[in-house]
């Protein structure tokens with residue numbers, strides 16, 4: 001067989017195939033081209049419904065967030081992140097024995113393989129922690145011999161592994177970028193406390209642990225948000241759970257989604273003082289610039305998560321004058337934005353507006369805010385990907401093609 005023979009074969013079949021498929025495109029469901037265009041396009045898939053779920057419910061008009069029937073307010077008050085993750089994954093609150101078994105797994109899985117730490121150490125300290133998180137999860141997948149076993153049983157185990165390790169990875173990233181060695185998890189600490197310990201190297205006080213736990217509970221699941229949908233899309237092709245979660249991390253990083261917590265803090269720093277809020281906001285409006293930490297595709301009422309995180313932010317802001325200053329700017333900005341955009345466009349603060357203020361007051365670096373979101377949202381990503389896998393169908397929407405369809409190929413020497 002020679003290259004000339006292959007060239008001739010391709011030429012022969014291509015000419016025949018072109019002749020056999022000649023004609024005008026027809027509109028309809030069997031085509032990506034609706035010609036003439038007669039499709040309704042919901043930009044950003046707004047309003048599109050892709051599946052049913054029993055995992056969680058967001059009611060944007062009421063400002064409700066419900067996990068498996070339980071209100072997020074109840075869970076923030078009475079539950080723990082470990083218990084909430086179990087609830088999302090298995091559909092019921094665990095018994096003492098079930099929670100103990102789940103905890104034992106988290107303790108065992110929290111320890112990171114040395115190879116993952118080596119990969120993180122080989123990366124530049126300037127990399128964004130979300131990119132490092134994706135790199136580390138990808139490395140975990142490569143190290144797991146069972147990664148390609150996509151049975152629900154194995155993928156559930158991977159979900160638990162990833163829930164445990166996302167916090168360990170984020171902790172290690174936070175330390176490595178500050179030239180500090182990662183610390184090993186402590187089996188006697190809760191998930192929230194361990195996470196803070198692995199970031200700071202110091203066992204947290206009870207108040208900090210409680211705040212982190214509540215924040216992790218409130219971020220654990222949130223309907224068909226972009227990163228959850230991304231994770232599900234990848235998993236629906238029967239890819240492995242690690243690859244699906246890497247994709248979810250990529251989606252969460254963006255400033256319209258999880259990255260907004262980081263972006264919101266930068267805005268508060270940019271504003272600089274409560275007196276500067278009004279002129280800053282007027283300029284932002286004139287420039288059609290979005291105020292990060294405000295607005296939501298689904299909530300047209302106050303974000304229930306912000307209802308809890310707002311007062312926590314107020315409390316922790318009292319820790320020092322810098323945090324108090326940022327909080328005062330935030331309150332002034334919230335008032336201004338709601339006055340102008342609340343009535344006009346139903347824009348209110350979202351979860352990312354207050355979470356960043358809290359983490360900042362807890363002395364967590366701003367670039368670590370979105371990884372904290374991932375440490376929690378891993379629960380929702382994996383629970384929903386697993387639920388969908390039980391009755392899987394490949395996600396595959398269509399696009400309306402608006403380009404030419406009968407262009408001539410021009411050889412490179414004639415272009």
Ligand SMILES: CC(C)(COP(=O)(O)OP(=O)(O)OC[C@H]1O[C@@H](n2cnc3c(N)ncnc32)[C@H](O)[C@@H]1OP(=O)(O)O)[C@@H](O)C(=O)NCCC(=O)NCCS
Nearest residue numbers: 255256257260289290291292293294295296297345350352
């Ligand atoms: C979350 C978000 C992406 C939802 O977007 P969406 O449903 O696609 O809504 P759009 O971006 O189309 O916005 C609709 C209108 O509200 C305005 N708007 C939305 N969010 C806004 C914000 N944060 N600041 C100012 N205006 C905003 C848009 O400019 C648009 O106005 P227009 O109709 O006059 O053009 C959007 O509100 C946003 O970008 N918020 C800032 C980022 C953020 O906090 N993300 C975290 C979400 S939890």
